[in-house]
Amino acid sequence: MLRRHPYPETYIMDDFLRKHAAEPGKCIQCGACQAVCPVYGETLDESRVARGRMALMEAVLQGDLLLSDRLNEILTSCIGCKACATSCPSGASADFVNLVGKLHLAGAKGLPFYQKLLSRQIFLNPQVMAASARLLDLLGRRLYTPLAELRLVHPFLPFIRDGKGRIVPRLDPGARRERAPSCLPEGAIRGRVALFLGCGVELLYPQSAEAAMETLTARGIEVIVPPEQACCGAPSLHMGDADTARKLVYRNLEALSDPDVDAVVTLCATCGYTLKELTPRLFGSESAAALSAKIHDLQAFLRECPVPVEQAATVPDGPPLRVTYHEPCHLGRGMGVKDASREMLQSLPGIEYVEMRDADRCCGGGGLFSLSHYDLALKIGRHKVERIRESDAQVVATACPACQLQLTDLLNRAQLAIPVVHVVELSREIPQLGMSEKDATGDG
Ligand code: SF4
Ligand code: SF4
Structure with a gap:
């Protein structure tokens, strides 16, 4: 049963603002965020770096700044990459303040x-x-x-x-959760997990879900795909729609709170970060905290479940495949999962892992950001293309469908025939990795 909050939207908006009013004041204006912000790096606009965003929100809180279209444009130009937050000496989190600002502004002015x-x-x-x-x-x-x-x-x-x-990209119209709601291992069952698909995996990259189910069951893990699961709420939050995001939180709490599962496993860095960190911070409740504790990134979870020795994969013939890794912002900085994907890639037979420079630098995707600010997304992404090019990799692996989409587009524009796949697809077998009609269709 879906629970509705009892307050009008404006009350919730003010509640967010009061609740986090101390955050902008943490900024000591040192300017350290200038060196790491990808948006500032392209625009050199002080209002778009963490320090500027903090000052703008402080002005809104003091009643010195009107909620204008210009302010809306600035707030939507933050990718939410968290590079500023992890390098801030005073522990301020401008990405969160910026998000609260978006909720505040959209609550007051409405959504397009x-x-x-x-x-x-x-x-x-x-x-x-x-x-x-x-x-x-x-x-x-x-x-x-x-x-x-x-x-x-x-x-x-x-x-x-x-x-x-x-x-x-092509959208897969068949809902993955309805095609195969559960998957049992062949031998002894060592555990049971719920797979959280997220919209990106379900509609754009269902092959990642297939690979995750195969990889988990090969380790003796039963996988269920709860049919009532919904979007994690990230797109709604980043549009400023707190009301819808809150409804999605309650819906997912209902769908994923099965006491008989050991973990809720996500394949999407943004979904994982939203469910584990962001929505409990915004809408905190005991049940949200309990769900948060169960959320695990797939690669981090697999690290704890080694493949039984008798199933160890054989080394394929031929030269190894040279693979590099793009670290999604919401996985490394959001969930604190830095090494699990790299360790998995390094352990796979037939793969030569090569670390690209600045692997954790934002690719410019940011989900809705690349829709609303595509020109900026391309400028930010150019740096990532250069790092991939100099790595000389044949394949780029990542762990977020939004990054996968953005990197595929960037590499296609740069005329580099380098496929981009989810890490788990490589753990299954060395797949057919040419750019296929199924994966994406370029219009240009
Ligand atoms: S690094 Fe942190 S304290 Fe320094 S200017 Fe940026 S937001 Fe403010
Ligand atoms: S979250 Fe990223 S884009 Fe937004 S202000 Fe911080 S560094 Fe810049």
Whole structure:
């Protein structure tokens, strides 16, 4: 049963603001965040670095700054990469303050029509999302580039601005959770986990879920895919829609709180970070904290469950595949999982692991950020392309579907035929890794 909060939206907005009012005041204006902020690195705009964002929110709190369109533009230009928070000497978390600012502003001014549609109809309702996937798939791939060239429609569809030539991925209209709601290991059962798919894996990269289920069951873990699970709430939160995000939290609490599962495993860094860290901090409750404790990143969980010796994979013939790793911001800095993916890649037969420089630097994806600020996402991503190029890798592995999407687009634009896969896909077997029609369709 879905619980509804009893307060009008404006009360919740003020509640967030009061609750975190001390955070902007932690900034000592040292400027250390300038060196690490990818947005500041491209814009050199002081209002877009952590220090500037803190000052703006302090001004809002003091009543010295109006909630303007300009402020909205600045707030939406933060990727939420957390690079500022991890390098801040006073422990301030500007990404969180920026998010609270977005919730505050959207609560006061309302959401644009297309965001209401996305957040309250599509992300809130998994059935609507699955049903509309086929239509969105068709419209997305056929119409994205033609519309991106039509300036007249940009005010109504801002997410296609600058989008000419973008890779628009195929959407899988079949909901993974309904096709195979559970998977049993062949031998003795060593544990039981719930797999949290997230929208990106379910609709864009279902092969990652297949690989995760195979890899877990090979280690003797029973996997269930709770059918009632919904979006983690990250897209709604980053649009500023606290009401929908709160509903999704309650829905996932219901869906994932089975006492008989040892862990809830995520394949998406952003979903994991949102469920484990972000929503408990925003909407904290005892049950949210209990769920948070059960959330594990897939690679970190697999590290604790080694493959039985008798199933150890054989080394494939031929030269090893040269693989590098892009560390998703929400996995490394968000969930504190730094080594698990690298260790897994280094342990796989047939793979030569090579660490790229600045592997933890943001790729510019940021989910909705790359829709609303595609031009900036491409500028930030150019640095990542150069690091991948100099690594001389044949494959890029990562652990977040949003990064996978962004890196695929970046490499395609740079005319580098380097596939991007989820780490777990490589643990299954060395797959067919050419850029396929199934993975993505470029319109340019
Ligand atoms: S690093 Fe932290 S304390 Fe220093 S200016 Fe940036 S937000 Fe403020
Ligand atoms: S979260 Fe990232 S993009 Fe946002 S202010 Fe901090 S460093 Fe910059």
